[in-house]
Amino acid sequence: MNPIVDSGADCRVNGSPGRYQRRVEDGLLVLVAIGAGLLVPLMLTAVAHGQVAQHAVGVMPGSGLLVGGGPGGSQTLRAPFFIDTSLRTWSDEQADMLLGGSLRLELENGSSAAIVPRAELRHRMGPLELRPGVALPLYFVPFSLFGVETGISLRGPTRSRFGLLAMLGLGVFFLGSDLPDDSAVVFFHGGLGVELQI
8 A cells, every 4th residue: 555665664663663552553453444344234234224225336446646754754656556346325215325335456566455434425416426425444455554535426427327436535544554653644546437236
């Protein structure tokens, strides 16, 4: 995920936190991973319980920019190319609320994987659909990295089961083994993909 760290291998060695602090951080990440892993099925169950649930699957490739600290100060680098495979669900009674998540695979600088629970609101504007949302990305292979994302997506055409989906997002990662000490990484990203209602 973070070539800023990779470009300066000493940044996690010089002034690295103590072993106790690392164990605390690892423990927090394990708890976050468990919580995030349970969040998506719980959300899907809550939506579907007693209601008619609708689902959509999607695939979206994308990339972006990473801004963060390194051994030479702040750096801006191109983010690795990624593919998001997503599932969204909603009910007939709450059709404007989309819940779900995605599996994100990065295919450069050594492959990495993340789960990304997500909630979105959708607003129909003629043939298009606007979706502002928030997400909690958690990278778990081969390193740990956790943060918060906000973004906006545009889908069209609205009334078709198959549509194009464009996205712009902003993420902040503040916890994990892939960060320089006492710092955060900002992730500006975008993507263009497809979605199919099933």
